[in-house]
Amino acid sequence: MSSEYSRRRRTLLAATGAVAATTLLPNLSRAQAPIVVKFSHVVAENTPKGQGALKFKELAEKKLPGKVQVQVFPSSQLFGDAKEMEALLLGDVQLIAPSLSKFDRYTKKLQVFDLPFLFDDIEAVDRFQATPTGQSLLTTMKNRGLIGLAYWHNGMKQLSTNKDKLVRPDDVKGLKFRIQASDVLEAQFRALNANPQKMAFSEVYQALQTGVVDGQENTWSNIFSQKFFEVQKTIAETNHGIIDYMVVANAKWWDGLAPDVKKGLSEAMKEATDFANKMAEELNQADRKKIADANKAKIQKLSKDDIAAWRKAMEPVWKKFEGDIGRDLIDAALKSNK
Ligand code: LMR
DSSP: OOHHHHHHHHHHHHHTHHHHHHTTSOHHHHHHSOEEEEEEOSSOSSSHHHHHHHHHHHHHHHHSTTTEEEEEEOTTSSOOTTTHHHHHHHTSOSEEOOBGGGOTTTOSGGGGGGSTTOOSSHHHHHHHHHSHHHHHGGGTTGGGTEEEEEEEEEEEOEEEESSSOOSSGGGGTTOEEEEOSOHHHHHHHHHTTOEEEEOOGGGHHHHHHTTSSSEEEEOHHHHHHTTGGGSOSEEEOOOOSEEEEEEEEEHHHHHTSOHHHHHHHHHHHHHHHHHHHHHHHHHHHHHHHHHHHHTSSEEEOOOHHHHHHHHHHHTHHHHHHHHHHOHHHHHHHHTTOO
């Protein structure tokens, strides 16, 4: 455990001392103390995930009054993405919603979501996730102590750099890119002859600002809410991949919940999922417009030929990961495109 995490862990325990104290009270009062559900995530509140988490809190507390208290910690307040799974497994928090790119160490199956140019749009992602195959992926990490409760959408990824020209794959040759902790994304940037660097989300702005990296890939809502557009020159509208999430719980904790609590939380999760997924695309497009209006980074539109060149350059990634992911799974995902 890193010292940074230990320090934050101590702060977290101190901050929640009141809750810990209630567990020491006699049985009678203990029965009445609400179950505290800590939901930690790394993005800002004005994003699809940020809004989904707040909606879940509202619904869960309404459905289970006095029984459940949901505490949402946005913007890596407790810890960053590198530590959130560890914290969940330790029981320090009960819910997290990492991007599907961040589960590499727990399952290779979810790598399917990172294959470049696999999904035409977020609706295709939604259709695939709703299939029995998509749903079965929610439980693939149960033997590792993680259970998926829902998929939440963010949106399509765009590519940005601190250079004026960003039209063809050659334009990123030799550039340094921040990536999420994903081997597929690492291979994707290597295929472009660029230099990928895995980095926690909370460190990206500064890394871009100081030139530690030249570029990054993300959705409009993350590029806007993290102000990446203020420290990048060009954002190319590549739509080359997706950022989507799995809301996961500590499986032991989830299985140990009283049936009525589990039912209430499941219902709240379902409704919060519908809410967040409906607003995701709208929010991303609104943030795209805000970025365009700010006139800081140029938004580079790409022609069909340009897109075809990016697709071709990234193609080797599919072959590299086909064995780990499984051809059947890739084909099942492909079927969701119209
Ligand atoms: C990233 O690390 O870029 C994203 O996964 C952050 C997020 O949770 O949307």
